[in-house]
Amino acid sequence: MFAAVLSGGVRGITSYLMQVEVDAADGLPSFVMVGYASGDTREAGDRVRVALKNAGYHIPPMRITVNLSPAAIRKERVSVDLPLAMGLLCATGELPEECLADTLVFGELGLDGEVRSVRGTLPIVARAAQAGIRTCILPADNAREGAAVSGMKIVGVRTLEEAVLYLKASAEERDGLIPPTTVDLEEVFAAGETSDPADFSDINGQETVKRAAMIAAAGFHHLLLIGPPGTGKSMIAKRMPGILPPLSEDESIEVSTIYSVAGLMGPEDTLITRRPFISPHHTVTEAALTGGGASPRPGLISLAHRGVLFLDELPEFHRATLDLLRQPMEDRRISIARAGFNCVYPADFMLIAAMNPCPCGYYPDRNRCRCAEHEIRRYLGRISGPILDRIDICVEAPRVKIEDLSGTHPAGDLTSAAIRDRVLAARGIQKKRFTGTKLRFNADMEPADIKRYCALGDAENAMLSGLFRSMGLSARAYHRILRLARTIADLDGSERICKKHIAEAACYRRADSSYWSGGGAA
Amino acid sequence: MNAEDTDRAYLYWLFSAPGVDRVTAMTMLAAYGSAQEVCRHAVSCLRYIDRPKRREAFLAYAQAGDPTASYERIREAGISFTAMPLPDYPEKLRDIPDPPFGLTWIGRLPDPVQPAVAVVGARQCSEYGRIMAARFGEELGAAGIRVISGMAVGIDGLAQRGALRAGGESYALLAGGVDNCYPAENRELYEALKEHGGVISESPVGMEPLRQLFPARNRLISGFCDILLVIEARKRSGTSITVDMALEQGRDVFALPGRVTDGLSEGCNNLIRQGAGIATCAADLIDALRTGELYPDRRIRTGIHMFDNTDGDSHGAENTPHGSANSRGKRRTPPPLLSPEEETALRGLDLMPRSMDEIASALQALGTPLELPILMESLVDLCMKNVAAEEAGRFYRKGV
Numbered sequence: 001m002f003a004a005v006l007s008g009g010v011r012g013i014t015s016y017l018m019q020v021e022v023d024a025a026d027g028l029p030s031f032v033m034v035g036y037a038s039g040d041t042r043e044a045g046d047r048v049r050v051a052l053k054n055a056g057y058h059i060p061p062m063r064i065t066v067n068l069s070p071a072a073i074r075k076e077r078v079s080v081d082l083p084l085a086m087g088l089l090c091a092t093g094e095l096p097e098e099c100l101a102d103t104l105v106f107g108e109l110g111l112d113g114e115v116r117s118v119r120g121t122l123p124i125v126a127r128a129a130q131a132g133i134r135t136c137i138l139p140a141d142n143a144r145e146g147a148a149v150s151g152m153k154i155v156g157v158r159t160l161e162e163a164v165l166y167l168k169a170s171a172e173e174r175d176g177l178i179p180p181t182t183v184d185l186e187e188v189f190a191a192g193e194t195s196d197p198a199d200f201s202d203i204n205g206q207e208t209v210k211r212a213a214m215i216a217a218a219g220f221h222h223l224l225l226i227g228p229p230g231t232g233k234s235m236i237a238k239r240m241p242g243i244l245p246p247l248s249e250d251e252s253i254e255v256s257t258i259y260s261v262a263g264l265m266g267p268e269d270t271l272i273t274r275r276p277f278i279s280p281h282h283t284v285t286e287a288a289l290t291g292g293g294a295s296p297r298p299g300l301i302s303l304a305h306r307g308v309l310f311l312d313e314l315p316e317f318h319r320a321t322l323d324l325l326r327q328p329m330e331d332r333r334i335s336i337a338r339a340g341f342n343c344v345y346p347a348d349f350m351l352i353a354a355m356n357p358c359p360c361g362y363y364p365d366r367n368r369c370r371c372a373e374h375e376i377r378r379y380l381g382r383i384s385g386p387i388l389d390r391i392d393i394c395v396e397a398p399r400v401k402i403e404d405l406s407g408t409h410p411a412g413d414l415t416s417a418a419i420r421d422r423v424l425a426a427r428g429i430q431k432k433r434f435t436g437t438k439l440r441f442n443a444d445m446e447p448a449d450i451k452r453y454c455a456l457g458d459a460e461n462a463m464l465s466g467l468f469r470s471m472g473l474s475a476r477a478y479h480r481i482l483r484l485a486r487t488i489a490d491l492d493g494s495e496r497i498c499k500k501h502i503a504e505a506a507c508y509r510r511a512d513s514s515y516w517s518g519g520g521a522a
Numbered sequence: 523m524n525a526e527d528t529d530r531a532y533l534y535w536l537f538s539a540p541g542v543d544r545v546t547a548m549t550m551l552a553a554y555g556s557a558q559e560v561c562r563h564a565v566s567c568l569r570y571i572d573r574p575k576r577r578e579a580f581l582a583y584a585q586a587g588d589p590t591a592s593y594e595r596i597r598e599a600g601i602s603f604t605a606m607p608l609p610d611y612p613e614k615l616r617d618i619p620d621p622p623f624g625l626t627w628i629g630r631l632p633d634p635v636q637p638a639v640a641v642v643g644a645r646q647c648s649e650y651g652r653i654m655a656a657r658f659g660e661e662l663g664a665a666g667i668r669v670i671s672g673m674a675v676g677i678d679g680l681a682q683r684g685a686l687r688a689g690g691e692s693y694a695l696l697a698g699g700v701d702n703c704y705p706a707e708n709r710e711l712y713e714a715l716k717e718h719g720g721v722i723s724e725s726p727v728g729m730e731p732l733r734q735l736f737p738a739r740n741r742l743i744s745g746f747c748d749i750l751l752v753i754e755a756r757k758r759s760g761t762s763i764t765v766d767m768a769l770e771q772g773r774d775v776f777a778l779p780g781r782v783t784d785g786l787s788e789g790c791n792n793l794i795r796q797g798a799g800i801a802t803c804a805a806d807l808i809d810a811l812r813t814g815e816l817y818p819d820r821r822i823r824t825g826i827h828m829f830d831n832t833d834g835d836s837h838g839a840e841n842t843p844h845g846s847a848n849s850r851g852k853r854r855t856p857p858p859l860l861s862p863e864e865e866t867a868l869r870g871l872d873l874m875p876r877s878m879d880e881i882a883s884a885l886q887a888l889g890t891p892l893e894l895p896i897l898m899e900s901l902v903d904l905c906m907k908n909v910a911a912e913e914a915g916r917f918y919r920k921g922v
Contacts, residue, residue, distance in 0.1 A: 205879060206879065207878075207879055207882060207894060208877070208878040208879050208882075208894065211894055211895075364649075364875055364913060364916060366646055366647060366648040366649075366651075366785075366786055367648070367783075367784050367785040367786060368785070369646070370646055371646070372645065372646060372675075373645075373646070373675060396877050396878070396916065398877035398878075398879045398880055463906075466906045467902065467906065470905055470906045470908070471905065471906075471912070488895075499899065500895055500896065500898075500899040503898055503899035503901075503902035503903065504894075504895050504898045504899065506898075506902050507878065507898040507901070507902060
């Protein structure tokens with residue numbers, strides 16, 4: 001007899017639906033699996049037979065053929081255990097033929113018949129919902145994640161037996177047996193809002209850096225923090241997600257999809273509602289950062305999608321590893337091409353990098369820093385120019401003084417919530433300005449856009465050309481300053497870019513002349 | 523080639539000979555009368571060389587090729603040479619302990635009659651050191667005083683650049699051969715010194731600037747000067763070698779005072795405690811040069827613009843249209859007009875670079891806090907008006 005069960009898998013970040021077709025025929029007993037399945041997928045056959053036996057179901061000795069359709073897609077790292085078991089039971093007459101109609105089934109089996117969680121629940125369920133499927137039987141541990149997809153009846157099962165009982169029951173009895181899992185998305189988002197214990201008001205002093213962080217968040221500019229060790233650079237970076245606008249539902253689904261594919265969603269997780277904060281150690285390998293590997297997996301830059309990628313000790317990263325960030329920073333996604341597959345992972349992150357100003361960390365305090373200029377230059381030279389070109393804000397985190405730490409400084413009470421309100425207001429202005437264009441934030445502006453959106457008055461133009469002369473700016477610095485000045489003006493609620501906005505932007509510029517080419521003469 | 527040139531060429535042969543130091547060379551010359559004779563009797567001269575390895579090297583050198591060819595080559599390359607037996611050997615060096623046997627140079631040697639000040643200090647100097655080195659260089663150069671130094675990064679190079687900027691002369695003592703520009707980043711200074719002064723070395727042409735050559739080089743820096751000025755130096759540093767040499771050679775030592783908390787001024791303050799002269803401006807050095815009375819023909823330009831420590835702006839003579847030597851390189855601009863915010867921001871600055879937060883808290887402490895955006899705007903304006911400057915994201919007040 002023949003049976004077909006609808007299931008699904010993920011490849012890269014995209015999901016696909018497949019039919020698990022099972023045919024049980026008379027003949028010499030055998031078990032054949034076809035349909036472009038990789039070795040690990042074929043293992044499902046052995047697992048299912050034992051699991052069925054241990055769950056008390058008898059598979060008669062027959063000639064069993066399994067096909068995973070469409071056969072054009074390579075099935076790799078896909079669990080077809082549960083659909084295969086259901087299909088077998090259908091094909092051998094244990095289950096009624098029509099009970100699996102229009103039902104998506106996926107899950108992994110243990111030998112004892114336990115149903116175990118799989119990765120990629122969210123994209124698979126979403127794909128099925130698009131295809132008009134309304135019921136989904138899946139591992140109980142994945143139920144909350146699947147429930148994020150609206151219009152789908154989510155049935156989480158713990159054992160093979162539960163699944164069989166459920167399917168055997170009539171449509172009216174089913175909900176009584178296993179109530180469908182539902183989640184209140186509003187509640188989920190609200191919980192994500194309040195769960196952050198790190199707040200900007202924890203940081204004493206560092207007023208310049210805090211302001212730079214706010215500007216970075218408002219315009220989605222990449223940020224470089226330079227300062228001696230122990231000045232709270234990582235503290236500030238960790239608090240960045242807290243001042244970025246909350247994830248919208250669409251963004252949240254994007255991020256959750258990546259985490260789901262990477263197998264990072266726990267049984268309690270529905271959606272990722274907090275902006276990710278990813279902080280890889282500087283020994284990170286190229287594949288771990290960008291993703292890939294023998295079978296595709298999202299890398300850290302994709303896990304930082306819509307959130308913050310924090311690279312502490314930037315010059316310690318391998319230059320080749322850092323250079324891999326160039327394409328993602330430009331395209332906001334990373335395409336990975338290997339011999340066997342081709343996939344694209346989103347990677348729209350805000351880069352926050354931190355570094356010491358010199359190998360010892362105390363430059364330009366010449367009383368403590370004894371690094372020779374060529375040493376400093378070599379240290380800074382480890383970061384390639386193209387990466388630095390994409391970082392709009394460069395700010396120094398100076399040593400913290402004792403009065404700052406003891407909390408007597410009056411300005412340490414700016415909370416993350418207060419900063420976020422200002423960021424949101426600035427984002428609102430940008431949204432309005434960029435309606436109908438592909439731009440989202442000021443940081444996305446290309447030179448042509450800058451010309452259009454950053455018109456200057458005569459006084460401002462004069463100031464900018466004055467800056468060019470006195471500070472020796474490059475053409476790149478010109479665009480960076482204007483982009484940044486636009487954001488600062490937006491934060492100020494000012495339609496026009498004024499002199500003070502340009503001046504402030506100039507203060508955050510990368511000090512091309514002194515930092516990156518060795519100190520000039522006085 | 524005339525007789526004098528031949529003599530010089532053979533002396534250069536002896537000067538470049540491996541394993542021959544000044545004492546050996548002078549002994550050989552005393553024994554055989556001239557360098558040419560030494561060359562002819564190279565084999566018998568071997569007895570004056572103490573170590574077998576050196577003897578081997580000397581022998582191989584003596585037997586290789588035309589002895590005068592290398593002198594001709596350096597002449598063609600524009601390099602001059604003198605040695606102790608020759609009359610144009612600098613008199614000042616004859617008096618120092620362990621004078622060099624020979625000198626090579628491109629450009630000129632410093633005029634023995636005219637006053638010379640050596641300006642030395644740390645390579646990794648502070649902003650204060652940078653400013654002061656350049657300022658002393660400029661003032662000395664403008665006064666017609668030769669500035670002697672080692673062309674290193676930091677104080678040395680800055681002082682020499684300053685002297686050239688003011689239209690003065692400057693001389694660099696190199697550790698390696700004179701054809702070897704070290705450090706490479708001072709290439710443009712090296713070229714300028716060839717034009718407006720000289721680069722001098724006691725090493726044979728083509729010698730690498732080896733580490734061990736630098737301490738010996740320092741004795742020549744002090745040897746060529748009348749006064750040694752130390753701008754910034756740590757307690758123990760290469761500069762202290764130069765100071766020791768200068769004292770041994772009977773040169774006056776002046777030091778630029780600094781704050782006691784600054785590690786880079788520790789060496790200078792120590793020198794002052796031990797009796798070094800205090801240099802607050804070039805005039806302090808010039809007074810000392812005048813009272814020397816050793817050289818009645820000395821010319822020191824007077825009436826030049828001197829930095830006044832109490833007041834940043836100057837009220838000296840206006841620039842002449844064609845720019846006379848003493849006003850060359852001097853800027854005579856009226857003090858720029860500052861807005862009230864800029865005035866306030868300026869009070870938060872110092873000669874030492876300060877970060878934005880430090881400036882903000884300094885202003886807070888003064889009771890005149892400025893909002894960060896306003897402070898940033900004022901600082902950028904101050905930089906554009908050339909009253910302040912910025913380095914590595916830190917701001918400082920410009921002293922000049």
